[in-house]
Amino acid sequence: MAQDIEITRQQDSWYCKPATAIRVSTWTEAPRGQTTRYTHPIVGNDQLAHERGLPVTVTTGAEDGPTLLLIAGEHGNEYENIVALQETLQSLDPAALKGRVVGVHCCSLDSYLNRTRVAKIDGQNLARCYPGKADGTLTERVAYTLQNDFLGQSGSHKPVCLVPLHTYGPGMLGATLSGYNIYPDDPELTEAQRSASLATGLPLVWGHEFDASHAAAAPLGDDASGRTALYAAFLAGVPAIYWETTWGMRGEEEYKRGLLRLMVHFDMLAGTNEAIVAREQIESVGHGAGNMASHNQAPCEGLWRPTVQIWDRVKMGDLLGEIRNLYGEPLAQIRAMRAGVVIALSRMQYIVQGAQCGIVV
Ligand SMILES: [Zn+2]
Known part of the structure; x- marks a missing residue:
């Protein structure tokens, strides 16, 4: 564990060491050579936790290899990402795969059902709530569940990479991109994210500096908190890249191709990626450079x-x-x-x- 990650864990009053008891999940135990679909429970035992459980598909290869974690629907009113994940997982042949691909089809089911960016029940933006709270609002409990049960795994179940799949939402146009945080104190993690982004073949590759200690001190849910899924991955010591695309412009096809290229990049699928040079590769320095809303x-x-x-x-x-x-x-x-x-x-x-x-x- 890099020292900067350990320091951030200590600074973040919401961070909990993942509980061993809940680390055994349907996805970690899924049989080899098969595709398994199930609803992953959200922490807590009330009606809401059952109704808003996470739809998960895990494709477990016949051979050992890395775990790739793909999540969609952190914002429930974004669809290219959900469709791309569905169709990629449907097309994957477990016999041809090394390791496993874990796909969470929709993280914020409450916002999906209400066709909103944030959850209706608590008004919270899941992508600003990590590492969440086990006894918090629904959205904070979803964040906690993703942090613990998915990112917080160890050994071969620890993800080699997290990809939160997004779109620009209904009001924006934008270049299809793979983005990543630049951690000045962690060049190794940064480079893993940069090279994964370049492997995707998406037209824009954008890195932006990020100060994890700023997120660690910010309140959960605050729009400028930086408590994104990338931050959740950082706390877990997992490389992470996020994707954005425009509504209604076939971004799902770019995503599907990019996801398969990522599996080749991580030696989960055989073959080599045809070289694709990004149309623009940009790195922005200064904390907060990646907060699009600013x-x-x-x-x-x-x-x-x-x-x-x-x-x-x-x-x-x-x-x-x-x-x-x-x-x-x-x-x-x-x-x-x-x-x-x-x-x-x-x-x-x-x-x-x-x-x-x-x-x-
Ligand atoms: Zn989004």
């Missing part, structure tokens, strides 16, 4: 009219678009806060104050 926020409400496109290169101060009233009169101009590549943009729509207009990295 980029180019709207100073007022109005009709957002973007004037750039995804992949455009801009200079600091270049116009990204304007916010108008209904007569077409400009209320505000949104200018790039830094030079770089436009990787995401709000769709043309009525936006509220504080909404993100675009992301330039």
Whole structure:
């Protein structure tokens, strides 16, 4: 265990050493050479824990090898990721696989059933709640379950990599990307994440610096907390990369190809990956560089009219678009806060104050 991870564990008052008693799961015991589907219980023994259990598929290869952990639906109103995971797992032949692929089809079932980004029952964003709480809200209990029962495993059950699969959501357009945290004190973990991202063949590979001690001190659930699934993986000493894609632009096909390439990268499937060079490979320094919600926020409400496109290169101060009233009169101009590549943009729509207009990295 790298020293920086041990220090962060001690700093984070919510971190618990995974309990041995719950480490034996249906997925860890799944028979070799088979695909197993089951509902993984959420910690707690109430009705809600049963109704919102995690749908899991584990494909267990005939031969030993690494454990790859794939999770979708941390935000229940994102679908390309769920579909890509379903179809990848349906197509996997256990006889051809070394190790196991564990897929959690939908982590925040409550938000999925309500077609919302965050859970309706507690208003919480699962992707800001790790490592969760065993006796907390439903969302905090889901986070705890993922931290303990999946990431917190040891030996051959410890994941070689976690991939939280996301989309930009209904309001944003963006480049399909594999992203990762850069941990300045942990070059080995950072490099494992960088090389896994490059192996995916996704068009954008984006690394951003992350200060784990900042997350460790932040409240659970806070939007700027950095308590993401990547942070959960860091606490577990597991490399992690996350993916984003635009709604309705066939991102599920990019994801399916990327997931198979990742299995080749980890020697879980035979063969070699055809070389694909990312269209852009970007590394951003400074803590918080990866928090997308903090980029180019709207100073007022109005009709957002973007004037750039995804992949455009801009200079600091270049116009990204304007916010108008209904007569077409400009209320505000949104200018790039830094030079770089436009990787995401709000769709043309009525936006509220504080909404993100675009992301330039
Ligand atoms: Zn998401």
